[in-house]
Amino acid sequence: MKIKLCVLPLAILGxxxxxHPLAAEVAExxxxxxxxxxxxxxxxxxxxxxxxxxAWRWASMEDPDGNMIWSTRAQGGLMQQGLTENFFESAExxxxxxxxxxxxxxxxxxxxxxxxxxxxxxxxxxxNEGDRLLSSxxxxxxxxxxxxxxxTEDTEQYIHDxxxxxxxxxxxxxxxxxxxxxxxxxxxxxxxVEIVGWEVxxxxxxxxxxxxxxxxxxxxxxxxxRVLVPEHYLWxxxxxGFTGFKFEVGAIEESxxxxxxxxxxxxxxxxxxxxxxxxxxx
Numbered sequence: 080m081k082i083k084l085c086v087l088p089l090a091i092l093g094x095x096x097x098x099h100p101l102a103a104e105v106a107e108x109x110x111x112x113x114x115x116x117x118x119x120x121x122x123x124x125x126x127x128x129x130x131x132x133x134a135w136r137w138a139s140m141e142d143p144d145g146n147m148i149w150s151t152r153a154q155g156g157l158m159q160q161g162l163t164e165n166f167f168e169s170a171e172x173x174x175x176x177x178x179x180x181x182x183x184x185x186x187x188x189x190x191x192x193x194x195x196x197x198x199x200x201x202x203x204x205x206x207n208e209g210d211r212l213l214s215s216x217x218x219x220x221x222x223x224x225x226x227x228x229x230x231t232e233d234t235e236q237y238i239h240d241x242x243x244x245x246x247x248x249x250x251x252x253x254x255x256x257x258x259x260x261x262x263x264x265x266x267x268x269x270x271x272v273e274i275v276g277w278e279v280x281x282x283x284x285x286x287x288x289x290x291x292x293x294x295x296x297x298x299x300x301x302x303x304x305r306v307l308v309p310e311h312y313l314w315x316x317x318x319x320g321f322t323g324f325k326f327e328v329g330a331i332e333e334s335x336x337x338x339x340x341x342x343x344x345x346x347x348x349x350x351x352x353x354x355x356x357x358x359x360x361x
Contacts, residue, residue: 108132108214113200114335115191115218118171119225120327121341122254124188125171126195128202132212134161135204143198143218161207174255188257188266192220223330224248224269226277226340235345238317241308243279245328251338269338274301276331281308283316284323284343298331313346322346 110131117124128149130138136158139150153162172184172191186194197220204212226245236242249270250256260266281295282288295312313324322345329339 104210105213106133106210108202108204108212111202111214111216112335113216113218114337115195115220115222116168116171116336117222117225117251117255117338118327119248119252119255119338119340122174122177122252123171124174124186124191124255126169127167128200129164129166130202130204130214131164132204132206132214134163134207135212136161136207138162138165138202138204138212140203141201143196143200188251188255189260192260192265217334219334219336220266221272221332221334222251222266222269222336223272223274223332223338224250225252225338226328226330228326228328228340228342235347238313238346239310241310241313241324241344241346243281243306243308243326243328245277245304245340247274247304248330248338248340252340272332272336274330275333276301277303278329278331278337278339279306279326280329281312281324281326283321284325285321288316288321317346 108130110129113126113128115124116127128140130140135153137150137152139147142148149167151162151165152158153160170184172186173180174185174187174191176185177183195218197218199215199217201213201215206212225248227248228243228245251269256269257266261268276298277300278296278298282292293312293316295308297306299306308326316324323343324346325341325343327339327341329337331337
C-alpha cells in the first residue's frame with residue numbers, strides 16, 4: 080500500500096524550530112499517516128493514525144486548524160526506554176442509529192468530517208536525545224467505494240475450495256453514503272476514487288475461539304478481486320470445532336483511506352471424501 084507523506088514547507092519547519100530553541104535538531108518521523116476507515120456493512124466510521132520514529136518520550140498531534148487532538152507522554156521505565164511506534168484508532172460511531180444497539184454513539188459522515196477536517200495533520204515529538212521529530216500527513220476525503228461481496232456472502236463451501244470474490248463498488252453503502260456531500264464537492268465520489276489495493280481478512284465467527292486467535296490476512300493488487308483461502312488455515316480451525324467464519328474485504332486508496340465490506344461463510348460438514356490427514360493439526 081502506498082502511503083502519502085507530506086513534508087512541511089521549509090518556512091514552517093524553520094518557524095517551528097525557532098519556537099523551540101533548545102532542540103538540537105529537527106528530523107522527520109520514519110512514518111506518519113492519518114486515514115479514514117469506513118465499515119459499510121456495520122455502518123460505522125473511524126479516524127486512524129500511525130506515527131513511527133526514533134525513540135521518543137513525548138508526542139502530540141495537531142489537526143489542520145492547529146488544534147491539538149492527541150498527545151502522549153512516557154513515564155517511569157518507559158520514559159527511560161523510549162517509545163517508537165504508536166498506532167491508534169478512534170471509536171467508530173454508527174452513521175445511522177441501530178434499533179438493536181440503542182446505546183451506540185451515532186455520527187453520520189457529515190458530522191464526522193467536521194470533527195476531522197481535511198488537510199495536513201502535524202505530529203511532533205521530543206526524542207530521548209533531546210532532538211525533535213516533526214512531520215505532516217494529509218487527510219483526504221477520497222473515500223473508496225465499498226467492495227461488492229454479494230456473490231460470496233453467507234454461503235456454504237467445501238473446505239478445500241473457499242474463495243472470496245468481490246467486485247469494485249460504487250458507494251459507501253446504505254448506511255454511511257451521503258450523496259449531498261458528493262454533490263457539493265466536499266467528499267469525492269467513491270465510484271471515482273482509484274483503488275491501489277485490496278485487503279482480505281478471514282477469522283472464526285465465534286467470540287469464544289481458542290487462543291491464540293488465528294486470522295488469515297492478505298493484501299492484493301487492485302486488478303485481483305479473488306482470493307483462495309488456504310485450506311490448511313481452515314482445517315486447523317475446523318479440527319478445533321469451528322465451522323463458521325467471517326471475512327472482510329477492504330478497498331484501499333492512495334492516501335490509505337479504507338472501506339470494508341463484511342460477510343460470512345460456513346464450511347461444509349460432510350468432508351469424508353475430501354479428507355486428507357496431512358491437513359490436520361496434531
